[in-house]
Amino acid sequence: xxxxxxxxxxxxxxxxxxxxxxxxxxxxxxxxxxxxxxxxxxxxxxxxxxxxxxxxxxxxxxxxxxxxxxxxxxxxxxxxxxxxxxxxxxxxxxxxxxxxxxxxxxxxxxxxxxxxxxxxxxxxxxxxxxxxxxxxxxxxxxxxxxxxxxxxxxxxxxxxxxxxxxxxxxxxxxxxxxxxxxxxxxxxxxxxxxxxxxxxxxxxxxxxxxxxxxxxxxxxxxxxxxxxxxxxxxxxxxxxxxxxx
Amino acid sequence: xxxxxxxxxxxxxxxxxxxxxxxxxxxxxxxxxxxxxxxxxxxxxxxxxxxxxxxxxxxxxxxxxxxxxxxxxxxxxxxxxxxxxxxxxxxxxxxxxxxxxxxxxxxxxxxxxxxxxxxxxxxxxxxxxxxxxxxxxxxxxxxxxxxxxxxxxxxxxxxxxxxxxxxxxxxxxxxxxxxx
Numbered sequence: 097x098x099x100x101x102x103x104x105x106x107x108x109x110x111x112x113x114x115x116x117x118x119x120x121x122x123x124x125x126x127x128x129x130x131x132x133x134x135x136x137x138x139x140x141x142x143x144x145x146x147x148x149x150x151x152x153x154x155x156x157x158x159x160x161x162x163x164x165x166x167x168x169x170x171x172x173x174x175x176x177x178x179x180x181x182x183x184x185x186x187x188x189x190x191x192x193x194x195x196x197x198x199x200x201x202x203x204x205x206x207x208x209x210x211x212x213x214x215x216x217x218x219x220x221x222x223x224x225x226x227x228x229x230x231x232x233x234x235x236x237x238x239x240x241x242x243x244x245x246x247x248x249x250x251x252x253x254x255x256x257x258x259x260x261x262x263x264x265x266x267x268x269x270x271x272x273x274x275x276x277x278x279x280x281x282x283x284x285x286x287x288x289x290x291x292x293x294x295x296x297x298x299x300x301x302x303x304x305x306x307x308x309x310x311x312x313x314x315x316x317x318x319x320x321x322x323x324x325x326x327x328x329x330x331x332x333x334x335x336x337x338x339x340x341x
Numbered sequence: 342x343x344x345x346x347x348x349x350x351x352x353x354x355x356x357x358x359x360x361x362x363x364x365x366x367x368x369x370x371x372x373x374x375x376x377x378x379x380x381x382x383x384x385x386x387x388x389x390x391x392x393x394x395x396x397x398x399x400x401x402x403x404x405x406x407x408x409x410x411x412x413x414x415x416x417x418x419x420x421x422x423x424x425x426x427x428x429x430x431x432x433x434x435x436x437x438x439x440x441x442x443x444x445x446x447x448x449x450x451x452x453x454x455x456x457x458x459x460x461x462x463x464x465x466x467x468x469x470x471x472x473x474x475x476x477x478x479x480x481x482x483x484x485x486x487x488x489x490x491x492x493x494x495x496x497x498x499x500x501x502x503x504x505x506x507x508x509x510x511x512x513x514x515x516x517x518x519x520x521x
Contacts, residue, residue, distance in 0.1 A: 136494065136497070136505070139497045139498065140496060140497035143497040143501045144497075147394055150392070150394060154395060216426065217424075220425065220426055221392075221425055221429075222395060224521055232497075
């Protein structure tokens with residue numbers, strides 16, 4: 097029922113890349129249901145996950161059958177960033193992952209929304225949602241970074257640990273035209289430096305490419321925790337093909 | 342602007358009269374989500390519906406309800422298309438819709454100013470939204486007693502479109518339809 101541009105005008109690889117980012121992070125955030133530190137935060141993370149799932153459904157539908165793509169692809173066929181597949185860790189890790197991704201997603205969709213490409217309609221909605229996610233992540237980063245000694249230490253550990261996955265975000269995505277990726281990276285760095293600075297955190301200075309070639313997730317190479325996540329996400333659909341509520 | 346026929350206007354009114362599944366005090370027209378109705382002949386109709394949030398789970402129920410109502414009025418073939426652009430905004434909620442939300446105990450959204458992320462400072466801002474900290478925006482009024490003294494409890498509430506607040510005057514918690 098969702099209106100999509102004619103199949104031959106949709107860059108499938110790009111729809112998969114953006115759709116898989118949203119789907120995988122949505123699933124990771126959903127893992128907090130029943131485990132978040134406070135009830136309000138549980139609701140918040142579930143709401144953010146719901147926004148991302150909605151975006152994923154639109155994007156994957158542009159690339160093919162959404163259910164088949166989500167539940168029947170093998171790990172190597174997923175095109176999401178390695179950042180979004182990283183486990184939630186402690187709450188600080190989840191917030192650092194949210195901060196890095198939501199700032200990226202907000203800046204990217206802002207650019208896509210102002211163009212006239214196939215992703216502009218979705219980006220016009222997603223940019224508003226990402227702005228709210230970004231605000232949520234920024235507030236928690238400030239609160240944890242500029243909080244107790246314990247929360248500061250944990251937040252610093254989290255931003256350090258996930259830093260190496262951030263370089264991949266600025267590798268040009270095939271099929272997305274009109275985005276100045278180096279400028280996107282500069283803007284992203286500017287925002288992150290500002291937020292971490294206000295949160296009394298140190299901007300990590302290690303390489304942002306990790307042990308893998310940057311862009312590995314976009315090429316189907318994923319980190320170890322992703323396989324286990326996929327097994328859980330796909331288990332029901334694969335065990336009971338065609339099952340409905 | 343595409344011209345609409347009297348029949349299409351009538352059908353638009355019918356489709357728009359369907360209550361929102363999550364906020365049944367509002368009709369879909371008052372929520373501003375029914376964009377257009379196109380009639381092809383007399384028994385085939387296409388309805389454009391726009392979601393509030395991309396992941397809003399109510400869209401499927403809305404589609405089914407629209408289909409049902411139109412079928413009950415003799416339309417044989419109903420297609421509901423989800424359209425994303427132009428993106429829905431809380432500014433699309435009608436004045437009547439805002440009044441009904443308030444009566445229902447939900448603080449209606451304020452008019453949306455500039456888009457983009459909102460800077461929110463921590464600290465002595467318990468009763469202020471970041472966007473009202475500069476004093477340029479109207480306060481969010483308690484839908485129960487009308488007091489402007491309200492505090493944010495949680496930026497996310499029972500549905501994606503609402504935030505949870507509490508009135509400092511009457512102490513009642515309430516949902517605020519957040520601006521989008």
